[in-house]
Each structure stands twice: as structure tokens, then as C-alpha cells.
Amino acid sequence: MPELPEVETVVRALTPRFVGSRILNVEVISPRVRRGRVEKAAGQRIREIRRHGKHIVVQLDAGVLAIHLGMTGKVLINRTPGPYTRAVVTLDSGALLFDDVRMFGRIEYSKRLPERVARLGPEPLEISRDEFVSRLRSRRAQIKPLLLNQTFLRGLGNIYTDEALFRARIHPRALASRLSRRRAAELHRAIVEVLTLAIESRGSSVSDYVDAEGRQGWFQALHNVYGKGGEPCPRCGRPIRRTVVAQRGTHYCPRCQSS
DNA sequence: ATCTATTCCTGGCTGC
DNA sequence: TGCAGCCAGGAATAGA
Numbered sequence: 001m002p003e004l005p006e007v008e009t010v011v012r013a014l015t016p017r018f019v020g021s022r023i024l025n026v027e028v029i030s031p032r033v034r035r036g037r038v039e040k041a042a043g044q045r046i047r048e049i050r051r052h053g054k055h056i057v058v059q060l061d062a063g064v065l066a067i068h069l070g071m072t073g074k075v076l077i078n079r080t081p082g083p084y085t086r087a088v089v090t091l092d093s094g095a096l097l098f099d100d101v102r103m104f105g106r107i108e109y110s111k112r113l114p115e116r117v118a119r120l121g122p123e124p125l126e127i128s129r130d131e132f133v134s135r136l137r138s139r140r141a142q143i144k145p146l147l148l149n150q151t152f153l154r155g156l157g158n159i160y161t162d163e164a165l166f167r168a169r170i171h172p173r174a175l176a177s178r179l180s181r182r183r184a185a186e187l188h189r190a191i192v193e194v195l196t197l198a199i200e201s202r203g204s205s206v207s208d209y210v211d212a213e214g215r216q217g218w219f220q221a222l223h224n225v226y227g228k229g230g231e232p233c234p235r236c237g238r239p240i241r242r243t244v245v246a247q248r249g250t251h252y253c254p255r256c257q258s259s
Numbered sequence: 260a261t262c263t264a265t266t267c268c269t270g271g272c273t274g275c
Numbered sequence: 276t277g278c279a280g281c282c283a284g285g286a287a288t289a290g291a
Contacts, residue, residue, distance in 0.1 A: 001284065001285075002285095003285095009287095032268090039280080054285080068285085068286090069285095070268095070285060070286085071268090071283075071284055071285060071290060072268095072269090072270090072284095085269075089279090097282085100270085101269065101270065102268045102269055102270080102284090103267085103268060103269085104267075104268065104269090104284080104286080105285095117281085118288090139261080139262095140261075140262080141261075141262060141263090142262095145262085145263080146262095148285085148286095149262095149286095150286075157284080157285070158283095158284065158285085238287090246264090247263090247264070247265085247284085248283095248284065249282090249284080251282070
């Protein structure tokens with residue numbers, strides 16, 4: 001489940017190797033993962049590779065390739081195609097594989113960044129604390145599904161939502177509109193902290209996430225609650241609870257995290 | 260406009 | 276040992 005830190009790690013691996021390269025060919029193996037005429041990328045030079053929420057945005061001379069990894073997607077550099085290789089991008093300086101077991105990922109070509117992607121919410125590491133606080137408190141939804149909503153904030157997924165809420169001591173079902181300014185500000189701080197640490201750790205390798213060079217991250221070793229149902233809370237020692245909130249597995253400490 | 264539930268997809272795990 | 280059935284979840288979509 002690649003989220004912001006994992007996608008950032010992939011983009012940082014791709015940038016020095018492929019900015020300035022020319023795409024020679026795009027071959028789609030599994031049509032399900034394609035959106036738009038990805039073949040039109042052939043012949044274009046890569047001007048920039050950046051991250052937009054969980055999207056990898058490859059800026060070309062006259063278009064954009066937007067790659068979303070979904071749950072099990074990977075972009076791999078110079079590797080042998082396997083059974084889950086869904087597309088192959090051949091460049092004058094190597095090859096990129098788009099592998100994805102479950103095919104929730106997408107590789108999309110369009111002239112400009114697609115509207116659906118462009119109108120996602122702000123970057124968690126760019127939005128100011130005050131802006132975040134007022135944005136948050138204007139919404140009535142439960143805090144966890146709100147943080148997962150990419151039109152509210154772009155880049156958080158299930159892992160970093162649970163980890164940030166734990167650090168901020170906020171219950172995942174707490175109503176956004178009922179949080180004090182102080183607690184909303186604390187959540188902003190927790191989000192910035194957890195994402196920054198995770199990027200420094202090259203992300204969390206749960207499921208079988210690896211970056212573009214096949215390397216694992218190590219932030220999973222620093223998880224406090226995600227995937228730790230039944231284990232003692234690192235803060236109070238009581239068992240971490242696993243429940244379902246908004247159809248998502250949710251991990252929290254019932255004692256430390258209040259509504 | 261906002262919020263919630265459902266659906267897609269398949270490897271791996273659980274339990275009989 | 277084999278296998279049916281369930282689980283994981285990002286986000287598009289539909290429905291309230």
C-alpha cells in the first residue's frame with residue numbers, strides 16, 4: 001500500500017536516472033491498468049518527475065504520464081518482466097517496469113495533469129498548520145475517513161493515518177468538527193512528523209513494497225499501532241485494538257486515543 | 260455539497 | 276494435503 005512516503009521514495013530514485021531521458025516505447029501488457037493513449041509518450045523527453053499525493057507525475061515535452069501504484073503497484077528500474085508486469089516503458093537510458101499484482105494501479109497519459117488528479121486536496125507537508133486546522137474543523141466526518149479522503153488531503157493512506165492519529169492521541173472515529181483547535185494543530189504536527197520520519201526511512205515495507213531499485217523501507221519497524229492489534233501500546237502498555245472504521249482495518253489504543 | 264457504502268482484484272492465510 | 280472462503284485496501288462510483 002504505497003502512500004506518500006513510499007511514492008516520494010520511488011520518485012527520488014527515478015529522478016536522477018531518468019530526467020532528460022527519451023521514451024522510446026510504451027508497451028501495455030494488461031489493458032486494465034491503462035488510461036488514455038499511453039503510447040503517445042513514445043518519442044518524448046522526460047522533463048521532470050514529481051510526486052502529487054500518491055501519484056508519480058512524469059512531465060514530458062507535450063504530455064504527462066501519471067502513475068498510481070494502487071495497493072500493490074511497483075515501478076522497477078531495469079528488471080526482467082515477470083507475471084505481474086503490466087506495462088513496460090523503454091527509454092534511451094534503460095527500462096521501467098510497471099508491476100502490479102492486483103491491478104488497482106494505473107498508468108495514464110494525458111496532455112495535462114488530469115483534472116481528477118489536479119483537484120485533489122493540499123499536500124500534507126505543504127499546508128500550513130492554520131490552514132489545516134480550519135479546513136479540518138469545517139468538516140463533520142469522522143477523522144479517519146476524512147484523512148483518507150484524497151480530496152481533503154492528498155497522500156495519506158491507512159498506515160500513516162493510523163500512525164498519525166496515535167501520535168496525536170485522537171480516536172479514529174472522532175468527529176473532525178468537534179476537535180479543538182489545539183488538538184487539530186497537534187494532529188497537523190503528528191502528520192508532518194510521521195511522514196517526515198517515514199520518508200527518511202524510505203517508507204514502510206508491508207505487503208511486499210519495494211522502491212524502484214528493489215529496496216525495502218524500514219519505517220514498519222517504527223510503527224506504533226499499524227498491524228499491531230493485541231500488542232501492548234508503546235505509551236501505556238494496554239493492548240492495541242484492531243477494529244474496522246469506514247470499511248478499513250483500523251489500529252489504535254483505546255486508552256491513549258480519545259474522541 | 261458532504262458523507263457513507265459498495266465494488267474492483269488476487270495472493271495468501273485460515274480452517275475444515 | 277487440498278481447497279473453499281475470506282481478507283487486505285485505494286479510489287471510482289453510486290446512493291443517501
